[in-house]
Amino acid sequence: MSEDRKYITFALGKGRLAKKTLELLEEIGITCEEMKDKNTRKLIFVNEELKLKFFLAKGPDVPTYVEYGAADIGVVGSDTILEEGRRVYEVLDLGFGKCRMCVCGPASARELLQHHEMIRVASKYPNIAKDYFYNKKHQTVDIIKLNGSVELGPIVGLADVIVDIVETGSTLRENGLEVLEEICPLSARMIVNQVSMKMEAGRIKELITKIRGKMMECETH
Numbered sequence: 001m002s003e004d005r006k007y008i009t010f011a012l013g014k015g016r017l018a019k020k021t022l023e024l025l026e027e028i029g030i031t032c033e034e035m036k037d038k039n040t041r042k043l044i045f046v047n048e049e050l051k052l053k054f055f056l057a058k059g060p061d062v063p064t065y066v067e068y069g070a071a072d073i074g075v076v077g078s079d080t081i082l083e084e085g086r087r088v089y090e091v092l093d094l095g096f097g098k099c100r101m102c103v104c105g106p107a108s109a110r111e112l113l114q115h116h117e118m119i120r121v122a123s124k125y126p127n128i129a130k131d132y133f134y135n136k137k138h139q140t141v142d143i144i145k146l147n148g149s150v151e152l153g154p155i156v157g158l159a160d161v162i163v164d165i166v167e168t169g170s171t172l173r174e175n176g177l178e179v180l181e182e183i184c185p186l187s188a189r190m191i192v193n194q195v196s197m198k199m200e201a202g203r204i205k206e207l208i209t210k211i212r213g214k215m216m217e218c219e220t221h
């Protein structure tokens with residue numbers, strides 16, 4: 001292995017997706033022992049032998065790191081990819097982190113979605129909400145950006161409906177809300193910097209092939 005071989009850097013969205021991604025990488029022989037230390041405050045982890053670096057970032061920042069080449073590869077939900085609209089290659093659906101982007105609200109709001117009424121829509125995903133209402137439904141709406149606990153919107157009277165992720169549906173149920181319309185299915189995706197895809201084509205394609213192989217193996221068992 002040549003000494004000057006370049007590192008390949010992974011940006012992983014903090015939380016469940018990063019955990020799942022590390023499990024998947026481990027199955028194809030890529031580990032990062034440093035990262036397993038729960039108490040560490042380190043931000044970047046290195047596997048010297050394989051010439052790999054890993055860092056954890058806030059989900060919405062992952063496509064940014066990848067677009068600018070600060071990371072060669074990123075793993076992030078397709079919700080974030082759609083929302084951020086960065087110039088990156090989306091190379092693989094990793095099949096985990098499955099959920100749905102939906103318009104949700106109280107049952108009484110269903111009516112408001114039928115007649116092109118001017119309604120208020122709260123969301124952590126203003127671009128996805130805008131694209132859905134303006135381009136698909138041709139309904140002019142007022143979009144209010146929130147940063148979390150979006151289900152509060154209709155409950156406290158800030159918005160008529162929300163555009164948000166639904167996984168198990170329990171947050172909605174426990175707050176008296178329901179799915180009114182489904183926008184699209186979501187899952188974790190692997191994204192690649194456009195220059196890295198050319199400069200490191202061999203190593204990146206090998207990695208994609210290995211992950212794909214492992215995923216197919218898991219499906220058939």
Ligand code: PRP
Pocket residue numbers: 124147148149150151164165166167168169170171172
């Ligand atoms: C997400 C999403 C919903 C919830 C859906 O929120 O925004 O609130 O999970 O999951 P469920 O259908 O299984 O209940 P997250 O936990 O990421 O926190 P946030 O509300 O602060 O964004």
